Amino acid sequence: MDTRLTRLVGVRHPVVQTGMGWVAGPRLVSAAANAGALGILGSATMTPDRLREAIREVRSRTAEPFGVNLRADASDAPERIRVIVEEGVRVASFALAPSRELIDELKAAGVVVVPTVGARRHAEKVAAWGADAVIVQGGEGGGHTGDVATTVLLPQVVDAVEIPVVAAGGFFDGRGLVAALAYGAAGIAMGTRFLLTSDSTVPDAVKARYLAATVKDVTVTRAVDGMPHRMLRTELVDALENTGRVRTLLRAARHAARFRRLSGTGWPTLLRDGRALKHGKDLTWSQVLLAANTPMLLRASMVEGHPDLGVMASGQVAALIDDLPSCDALMTRIMGEAEEVLKSLTTTE
Structure with missing residues (x-):
């Protein structure tokens, strides 16, 4: 299927596997790429050195194009950009x-820049700054989310910008792909659907919780980091929502310290990132501390396999997914559908 997305990044199918932290590692990314989708490495939970290793591991597994997801507000973003430029990453x-300066630097090196946004005005801004395409995530999507449905947000953005638009939030099959194309999108991006594949390294016990979820089991809460976060409702989420402020902050501080040690991030860097996160979002320092806590709560589930001790970011489509195909089988199914x-x-009786 030929679209503006496939031509821009050189993939066979207009589908993006999103860059999920702790989930989108070399195995999943290379499997998605080999299946014809655009695989995206989730680098936010990696050190720059580990990112370089992960890029080389993907390269050893596939000759297809792939990308890296970056945090634009991270203090070490320039170092990470240097890594992906030196390693010849496509996207x-x-x-x-990202800032205009980051976009300019990447484009000068021949890297395709594709930010994710949740509002029309943000899409217009990055398009004016030179982004090559934009992923638009509606409120159905997993992780940090907004409150505007994809079916409302997508046509707004398609009508507002000239660059290719990729639709995210609520997609898992071929019907959704066709619907997105009908709205004017150049493709779709999926996170939860790729998380629930046999190529995903997420532990089986955690995958089982996703597969058992109903629509009512996927919720939006502010209890984890003070911002709207779509995830599976679990005993931990219930506990966080009912825990007092002091205990919540103490727990967050412990987890933030653990993430600092695990990621090799120094306290000065952690504080700079906190200030960047706070800037423009009207967050309290308590909310910033809770945000620093989030990577470890995700790791407890996605890496360590403890759904009772961690959080599980999830799109609403988890309620519609009931199997764990390989990425190759999934892409064959989606494109066939x-x-x-x-x-x-187009067929008349």
């Missing part, structure tokens, strides 16, 4: 809008 994606839907729309 840089961002969970937050899309072909059948398109055929049915």
